[in-house]
Each structure stands twice: as C-alpha cells, then as structure tokens.
Amino acid sequence: MADIRRRAAVLGSPIAHSLSPVLHRAAYAELGLDDWSYDRFEVDEAALPGFVEALDPAWAGLSLTMPLKRAVIPLLDGISPTAASVEAVNTVVFTEDGRRVGDNTDIPGMIAALRERGVEKVESAAILGAGATASSALAALAVICAGPVTAYVRSKERGDEMRGWGQRLGVDVRVADWADGGRALDAPLVIATTPAGTTDALATGVPERPGILFDVLYEPWPTPLAAGWSARGGAVVGGLDLLVHQALLQVEQMTGLSPAPLAAMRRAGEAALAGR
Template sequence: MTHAHRAAVLGSPIAHSLSPILHRAAYAELGLTDWTYDRFEIDEQALPGFIAGLDSSWAGLSLTMPLKRVIIPLLDSVSETASSVEAVNTVVFTRDGRRVGDNTDIPGMIAALRERGVDTVESAAVLGAGATASSALAALAVICTGPVTAYVRSRERGDEMRGWGERLGVDVRISDWAQAKQALHAPLVIATTPAGATDALAGAVPDAPGTLFDVLYEPWPTVLAAAWAAHNGAVVGGLDLLVHQAVLQVEQMTGRSPAPLAAMRNAGEEALAAR
C-alpha cells in the first residue's frame, strides 16, 4: 500500500527542526500508519517550484523561516489570524485541491501560557522586534488588557512594532534595548530574541518575578530562564510553544482531535536531551 498522506516542514536551515519528531509521535499515538512527515531544505527561490510539484497525496505543510511570508501569494486563502501578522506557518491542502494558510504560532502561544495559568495580564513586555515579536503582539491582543512595552535596538524596529500594535489593537510603547532590565518587572515578559541576546539581563531578575515566556528551546534553559526559575518565577519555554502550535497543525492536517499533547511533548523532550 502506498503512503496515502504526506506532510512536511519546509525552511532554511531545516536540519535541526523538531517538527518531524513531534508530528511522527502524534501519528504513532493516533494510529495513523499511512501518514509520513519529512523535512525539506527550501529557500524563497525554491518554494514556488516545490509547491507546484506536490500531488494529491499531500495533506499539509509546516513552514519556518524564511518562508512564512513568501508562501502567502501561493495560497488560495489565508486565515484571519495569519493575515493579522502577514505570516503563515501552516498550509492545509483540502480535498478539492485548495491551499489554505493559517498561523498556529499565535494560538499556540496563548495555549502555552494558559497551560501555566496565565489567562490574562494587565501589562506585558516584549524583548525584540523580529517576526516572532509580531506573533507575540497578536497573542497579547487576546490576553493583555493594558499596554505592552517593546524593547528594541533601533528606531526602525520600534516603528515596525508600533505599526503592528496599531493593526492588532495593542497599545505598544517603545523603549530602547539599553533599558531592557526594566522589562523584567512586567507581569509577563516575552523574549523573542536570538540565543545569547538576553544573557546579560539574568543578573537583573527581580526577587518576585512574574511569568517569562522565552521562545528559544535550544540551548535550554537559557541563562535568563535559569535565573528566572531560580527566583521562583514561572517559565514557559520554546518547546511549549513548539508543541502547542504543532498540536494545532496535526489537528488541522489530519482532521483528528485532540492531538496527543503529552506524547508530542515527551518526544520533543527526549530528542532535545539526546542532542
């Protein structure tokens, strides 16, 4: 029997992606023996040709950098969530051949926070201003009732974040990265920066911190996350985000719900521990 259902993650670089491990763990738990999930090194130039070459066995795609925006013109429709941040990380191929784009990072962030008891906050801080920061603002549009302060390294980044805030209905205030230690006093801090960028802030963690959501998962814990936990603050990590957004992808691609969160998280933890 041929493999009737295919899915994969696309991006560049892609070799370290945990998505195949998470999705395959879900398939095993759900008994989906005729499903496969692979990874492909695809950049912006190669994407149109790859999409054009897919046959009817394909059920869905996960997209990582640098493809989340360039995929949009290749789709038949895009969800309101994905449109709000101009980023698609999930494509589902419908039975009638349509390509439907969505963003599971945003509801994944919300689910990861709610799992730790963070349903609503009066204010928040965002460290960084890249693509993940716009998704963070979209999540904060749902759970934050007051202002969000973004700590950025340039005026251009600040203008971008303020623009995202206006689009998403979030009161975004801009502060220079040099003042980033002030961010740590917010009830919710979302760190969207690359590895090492927040290490210097670890010594400034307050005695009774709120919740830190650090979107990195490797290396883990980050220096900041370790310091936060040492001060008994709640920490949500990048693996939490990765698992929750993958759960939503599995449900959309397979039509099976709920996806097995615990099995997927265990598979991810084991894979990271083995690296």
C-alpha cells in the same frame, strides 16, 4: 511498514535543527496513522514556488519556518484571519478540492502555552525583540493583555514597526531602547523573542519576585535568563511549550483528527532535546 498514503513536511532554511518531524511523527503514531509520513526539506524563498507546484494529491499539508512564512502567501488560495493579522503563515493545508489554505498556529499556540501555565490575563507585558516572532507575540497579547505592552528594540525602524503592528492589532505598544532591557523584567509577563545569547546579559538582573517569563527558545535550554528566572521562583514558559502547542494545532488541521496527543508530542520533543 504500511504504504505511505498521506504526506506532510516542514520547510525552511536552515531546517536540519527542526523538531517538527519528531512531534508530528509522535502524533501520527499515537493516532494510529501508520500510512502518514512527515519529513523536513531545506527550501529557501527562491525554491518555494517550484516545491509547492510539484506536490501531488498525497500531500495533506506543510509546516513553514523562516524564511518562508511571508513568502508562501502569494502561492495560496486563501489565508485565515489569524494569519492575515500578522501577514505570516506557518501552516498550509491542502483541501480535498485542491485549494491551498494558510493559517498561523504560532499565535494560538502561544496563548495555549500560557494558559496551560495558568496565565489567562495580565495587566501589562514586555516584549524583548521586534522580529516576526514579536509580531505573533503582540497578536497573542491582544487576547490576554488588558493594558500596555512595552517593546524593547534596537532601532527606531524596529520601534516604528512594532507600533504599526500594535495599531493594527489593537494593542497599546510603547517602545523602549534595548539598552534599557533590564526594566522589562519587572513586567508581569515578559516575552523574549530574540536569538540565542541575546538576553544572556539580562540574567543577573532578574527581580526578587519575578512574574512570568515566556522564552521562545528551546535549544539551548534553559537559557541563562530562564535559569535565572526559575532560580528566583518565577514561572517560565519555554520554546518547547510553544512548539508543541503550535504543532498540535497543525496535526489537527492536516489530519482532521482532534484532539491531537499533546502529552505524547511533548514527551517526544523532550526526549529528542535530551539526546542532542
């Protein structure tokens, strides 16, 4: 085994479930980066500053998951316009001159995953949920959605947040009650951003001729909603698609090599999920 020259890792809490090491290591193997390592570390918001300060020059970058995507911003020297648009960073690159630069690859990852399935533009869309992933979905829809986006939320506060993100991103956001979530399924594009189990009750209400479903979950897969959607002949984009595309962009930024090996990364992710 080659001596490790460059390091990267994913941080978050909880982190044991993360597929990021599988995807990044598959990319390194395909790119011949035998002296690169990619690990996972359980790090919460309180521990993050100390972890970052302790990193040595061997570190090329970090991937960040919840709850660190906003907590990391004060520790950085700069962030990209994409990250600034949703105030969330999932990627940190350490530059040769020692700067820490943050980016958000979730947003272009969503767009790339949809375009891979032939989705270039939609006239309207629906979002199920109103958390951090929903704001990234709104940013993606700012690029590919020509008309209004209806967000199905559980509280007035969440609805106000989504309207605020819409104003900031230039998206016409309309808010609806979660209890009416079944109506979302008639939209040309539905993006489900909620935790596992939350949309299960909607699975029996998939329309006869569904449009496109983007379900950001990848485990368990398929979700009941995704399975019901496929059974009706609808197109489904899954969480693994998003994970692979956002990781691909991270690999390219951290290593400086492009293109990253999309097919190899997807195969590794599929194999890892099949083995769980």
